Amino acid sequence: MVTTQPQLKENLTQWEYLALNSELNIADGHARQALSPGQQKIVNELPVLWAESEQRPVQQIESEAHQAYFTLLGQHGYPAEPGRVLSCYSSSVSMEILARSLSASVDRVALVHPTFDNIADLLRGNGLDLVPVEEDALHGADLSAELLSSVGCVFVTTPNNPTGRVLAEERLRRLAEQCAEHGTVLALDTSFRGFDAAAHYDHYAVLQEAGCRWVVIEDTGKLWPTLDLKAGLLVFSEDIGLPVEKIYSDILLGVSPLILALIREFSRDAADGGLADLHAFILHNRSVVRRALAGVEGVSFPDPESRSSVERVAFAGRTGTEVWEELQRHHVFALPCRQFHWAEPSDGDHMVRIALSRSTEPLEKSVQVLRTVLETR
Ligand SMILES: Cc1ncc(COP(=O)(O)O)c(C=O)c1O
Structure with missing residues (x-):
């Protein structure tokens, strides 16, 4: 107790x-x-999911889970090729991997203010200095060139926790274009996106078109009452230039196929x-x-x-x-x-x-x- x-x-x-x-x-x-x-029905069939998870290759179940989750939330442009979406035990684990990866080549990160404090703590814990960007400034107009050239990464939580504020498509596009111009990594934490249809436009299509280096942390853990059976998904651009995959492999082999199968089923039920x-x-x-x-x-x-x-x-x-x-x-x-x-x-x-x-x-x-x-x- x-x-x-x-x-x-x-x-x-x-x-x-x-x-x-x-x-x-x-x-x-x-x-x-x-x-x-609908969710209770899935839980009642857990032994069936267990048997499936024992018998089928994990990569198949994982890619079905990713597809079901990203499709549910309108993220059709996510990179579906093997290895581009790294499943983690939780979004904090994804965050730790990102923070450690950034610390290899970046000194300072611009971070939305306010936001959930473990994002700031994990960045600082990996030796990164933080520059606060107030929500109004972030949502209002272009960031200054001075700020963008002084940081290696801009980090935005959208929808934000605790405010619920969502970065609109046009703002994301401009921010991504600005990051592309300055060679700055644009990182998004979209853990709460499931709750707000305004966050269901295709972020991956916008990021790809803008041509910046980007990272997105998705999180299945906030949406459904799955007793913390969840995954954080760490997604990154092909040209990210950070040791994300190496650091992922330092920390974990992968997420349980049973959890991935559960995410697939909850996603399909949600779509239905x-x-x-x-x-x-x-x-x-x-x-x-x-x-x-x-x-x-x-x-x-x-x-x-x-x-x-x-x-x-x-x-x-x-x-x-x-x-x-x-x-x-x-x-x-x-x-x-x-x-x-x-x-x-x-x-x-x-x-x-x-x-x-x-x-x-x-x-x-x-x-x-x-x-x-x-x-x-
Ligand atoms: C925006 C945001 N990202 C990440 C996390 C961390 O989630 P987890 O505890 O599942 O790792 C939280 C937790 O509340 C959060 O609010």
Whole structure:
């Protein structure tokens, strides 16, 4: 049993550990809602998938899983040739491989601000200096030539976590063209793309046409309640010029074919209507949260357009950490937002993030407690 020790909370994941054993865990962004009927059917047939995974060559199952996942999300231009999509145990493993690969030839990385802090931590942990790029600047206009020539990589999380902001097709195209002009690697973390159809345009076609060196980290782990049976997918341009494959082989041989078969089946179920149902479910949970907190003085929702599976709640007065402490007295665990602001933590002081990939009943119960806490002065 993990206890709530304040000295452990050095990053967002440490806050998330504290929530793992609570029924009212609205902290981490992993999907924890009940399985849909279509998903339950797949789980009921696990022995069949197990037998298939024992008997068929892993490369076949892997390429079927990739095809099903990329096709579901409109990524028809992904490189399907063997070896171009590296399956990893999780997107953090993909991130570590990318960060280590970059450190061979790059000193500085421009990184979107705010974003999930383990991206900043893994880059810094591999000796890279970071330059923050505020979301408004990134989405607004061209990046300055001065910035682009001072970094070896521009890293963008889209849809972003926690804001849900999606890089529009035309912005991605310009950014990729600018990166091509400056010889800068463009890296994307698209872990949350499944939730937002605005992120389903073909990123690979745009990146290829622009001609930059690019890397994309995809993640099957946020979308479906698969008990953390998931994969991070590390995809890169042919001319990447980084030792990605070597470092991948330093770390792993591959992902279990059973997990790959599960991803294939969940992707096919999603294509068959499950994704639309999931979008409706998240939309409903978001409205439950907004309704439950409506009218509380000083409370606002900073991301009105977000379709992502997380929702930020901002408030006046108390800090997110203080609200977290009040909530955990009632066994409710949200996520204070300070550490998303990896360059300027105080920017996130007056917010918590709530996970929407939860069954509606415990979510509603948790948010009722949040309302009581926020109303109590
Ligand atoms: C944008 C983003 N990328 C990567 C990760 C890491 O995912 P995992 O814990 O599955 O490695 C997270 C985790 O929440 C995330 O939000």
